[in-house]
Amino acid sequence: MEPSKYNKVLVIDDHKMVANGIKLVIGDLYNHFYMAYEGATGMSLALQHFPDLVIVDYSLPDTTGDLLVRELKYKLPETKILAYSFSYAPDAILRMLQAGVNGYVIKKEDDEEFIKSVHLLMSGRDYFCKEARNHIINRFSDANDELAMKHLIANTKFSGKELELIKLLCRQMTTKEIGNHLFLSERTVEQYRSNISKRIGARNLAGIIKFALQNGIVQLDEL
Incomplete structure (x- = not known):
C-alpha cells in the first residue's frame, strides 16, 4: 500500500x-x-x-x-x-x-x-x-561493439532532431547557425538546448560535449 x-x-x-x-x-x-x-x-x-x-x-x-x-x-x-x-x-x-x-x-x-x-x-x-x-x-544482439550499445542508450533519451542538435552544439556552432541548419527558429534551438541540458544535468557546453563523447553521439575527431 x-x-x-x-x-x-x-x-x-x-x-x-x-x-x-x-x-x-x-x-x-x-x-x-x-x-x-x-x-x-x-x-x-x-x-x-x-x-x-x-x-x-x-x-x-x-x-x-x-x-x-x-x-x-x-x-x-x-x-x-x-x-x-x-x-x-x-x-x-x-x-x-x-x-x-x-x-x-x-x-x-x-x-x-x-x-x-x-x-x-x-x-x-x-x-x-x-x-x-x-x-x-x-534488435541489438548483433551489435557487439560498445559504441553501438551507447548509441542505443542515447537514442532512448533523445529524438533524432535532438541528437543532431547535440552534435552541432559539440561543433560549437552558434544558435543562429544551428537554426539555419535544422530549419528552426533561434528561440526553438534555445528551448531544445535548455531541455537537453536539464535532462543530462549539463551546466554548460562542456557538460554537453562530455555526455556526447561518453555516449558515442560524437567522436573526438568530429569536434
Missing part, C-alpha cells in the same frame, strides 16, 4: 473500455485522472494539466504513439511516459523506445505487472515487460 497518492495521470487510448479499465486498476493511486481518445486531445490535456505520468497507446486514430511521445517529451520533459499497447511488433516497440518512452507494457500482461510498471516509472525508473525487452535485446 502506497503511503500517499500520486498527483496526475493522463491516459491516451482510442479504446474507451481500455481507458476505463486502466482507471479501475490505477485510478485510486492518483488524485487526478484524465482520459483522451486521440492524440490531439491528449496533447491538449497534457499541456493543460501537466500530468506526472502519461499512458499512451501506439495506435491512435490521428497519429502514431511514437510521434506523440516525441512531442510530449519535447514539451513536457519531466513527464514520465508509459506505452501500453496491443502491439508487440518489434518495429512498434523500438519506435516507442527511440521516441523516449520510460516503459512499455503489452496489454496482454496481467494487472499486477501493469501496476508494477506504474510504480517504477513514478519512482524514476524505467520498465519494459519481458516481451518488449526481448525485442530490444534481439
Whole structure:
C-alpha cells in the first residue's frame, strides 16, 4: 500500500473500455485522472494539466504513439511516459523506445505487472515487460561493439532532431547557425538546448560535449 497518492495521470487510448479499465486498476493511486481518445486531445490535456505520468497507446486514430511521445517529451520533459499497447511488433516497440518512452507494457500482461510498471516509472525508473525487452535485446544482439550499445542508450533519451542538435552544439556552432541548419527558429534551438541540458544535468557546453563523447553521439575527431 502506497503511503500517499500520486498527483496526475493522463491516459491516451482510442479504446474507451481500455481507458476505463486502466482507471479501475490505477485510478485510486492518483488524485487526478484524465482520459483522451486521440492524440490531439491528449496533447491538449497534457499541456493543460501537466500530468506526472502519461499512458499512451501506439495506435491512435490521428497519429502514431511514437510521434506523440516525441512531442510530449519535447514539451513536457519531466513527464514520465508509459506505452501500453496491443502491439508487440518489434518495429512498434523500438519506435516507442527511440521516441523516449520510460516503459512499455503489452496489454496482454496481467494487472499486477501493469501496476508494477506504474510504480517504477513514478519512482524514476524505467520498465519494459519481458516481451518488449526481448525485442530490444534481439534488435541489438548483433551489435557487439560498445559504441553501438551507447548509441542505443542515447537514442532512448533523445529524438533524432535532438541528437543532431547535440552534435552541432559539440561543433560549437552558434544558435543562429544551428537554426539555419535544422530549419528552426533561434528561440526553438534555445528551448531544445535548455531541455537537453536539464535532462543530462549539463551546466554548460562542456557538460554537453562530455555526455556526447561518453555516449558515442560524437567522436573526438568530429569536434
